[in-house]
Amino acid sequence: MLFNSVPFVAFFSIVFPLYWFVFGHNLKLQNAFLLSGCYVFYGWWNWHFLFLLILTSLLNYALGYYMGKTNNLIKKRLLLNTGVFAAIGSLFYYKYTNFFIDSFVQLFRKFDIHLNIHTLNIFLPLGISFYTFRTLSYLFDINRGKLKPTTDWVAFFTYVAFFPSVIAGPIDRGGTLIPQIQKKRVFDYAHAADGMRQILWGLFKKIVIADNCASVVNPIFNNYQSLPASSLLISAFFYAMQIYADFSGYSDIAIGVARLLGFNITRNFAYPYYSQNIAEFWRKWHMSLTSWLTDYIFTPASIRFRDFDKLGLIAAILVTFLVSGIWHGANWTFVLWGFLYGCYFIPLILKGKMNKKKDIPINRSATFKEWVNMASTFLLVMFTLVIFRSDSINQAFNFYKRLFSKSIFAVPQLNIDPQLGEKTDTIITAILIIIMMFIEWRQRDKQHALQIDFVKSPWARLCLYYLVTFSILFFGASKVTQFIYFKF
Secondary structure, X not given: OOOOOHHHHHHHHHHHHHHHHHOOOOHHHHHHHHHHHHHHHHHHHOOHXXXXXXXXXXXXXXXXXXXXXXXXXHHXXXXXXXXXXXXXXXXXXXXXXXXXXXXXXXXXXXXXXXXXXXXXXXXXXXXXXXXXXXXXXXHHHHHOOOOOOOOOHHHHHHHHHOOOOOOOOOOOOHHHHHHHHHOOOOOOHHHHHHHHHHHHHHHHHHHHHHHHHHHHHHHHHHOHHHOOHHHHHHHHHHHHXXXXXXXXXXXXHHHHHHHHOOOOXXXXXXXXXXXXXXXXXXXHOOHHHHHHHHHHHHHHHHHHOHHHHHHHHHHHHHHXXXXXXXXXXXXXXXXXXXXXXHHHOXXXXXXXXXXXXXXXXXXXXXXXXXXXXXXXXXXXXXXXXXXXXXXXXXXXXXXXXXXXXXXXXXXXXXXXXXXXXXXXXXXXXXXXXXXXXXXXXXXXXXXXXXXXXXXXXXXXXXXXXXXXXXXXXXXXXXXXXXXXXXXX
């Protein structure tokens, strides 16, 4: 069930009034109804994997419960390791089994040894990477004494399956979401109205920006070997915009839907393309994952390697981003992508600038140096995303080889997909990108771009909302496309 689809609109149109006005008077009934809605939402995609989600919830609820009951460190460690083994084992089976089989066969093939081993017919459960990290953080926090295990199984099962964010995040912690589930919620019109505005902006980014970018990017990536480098450069730029608008758009919708239900979930993006270095970029991009990796991978690794000073810090960063790459998908491209980001941190670590924040105040314009820093950081991210978008490392290298060639000065070819039946209006898409980036630059101190406090006239705000809504309906009337991060 996609946020940008009619079934979701119908689903939420039923859930919202029942949640507030029928079950809202009783917290237990309201939470039970919410959990049922979460399972309907998830089961809509594939009800078979709903049992895996429930089994995961049951196992981690029991492990957390018994971890809280014992003071025996050995027993607590055994319970924690059981949860970690189950989580990693589930991820490995569903997400990486075929990847390792393929890699194993290809390795022997290089020595002219042909193995009669075939991949398995395994389907990847939707959102497994996200809800696995959610349950792991719950157990880790209990083990560290940062969180007391809940005895309210409905609250815990709802935390794991919370439908606004179960598919593609944000990755909320137990300490953030579970207390909100257990606390009585009162409908707040202002809170809900701001959630609607954030949903509207998320739909704009997904439907108007990301989906239009895809119509430029996909044909070029599919035919890059026969196109000039100028076309490839444009596609790399449009893909950087596509993945940002697609993923941050999903996060905006998820946060907005949660706010309509009375919840404040974790912010996931803070205008990352205005970052001045790669460390700042990762503090603002997929923030819930960055925070998770920092707390549970980087910090323990940096403590373990602390005797090696800056070399230890570099090792911890490399391990962290390798985990990030592997988490994203079962392909060597993601491993390389993560490794490169780890390498980008090395100059900052050596200069002692990794943790320095450089946010540009809203009350002044950026300096020339700041614009150069933002542009160079964006270009670094943009070119690295070529690997993320490629099907293989070989394809990525061939793309780079053609991209950095003399044909960079040739007239770009863009309208090359015969299935479109008409010219892709790249110029209009570029103008829409400029509008989005300008609005977000102007609103960079806000939680989302439609918190337009500077527009005092209610009629002017209403006109803006109608304009955004019209653009969404105009571009999205004939198609419903999946979000990029659904495959992770």
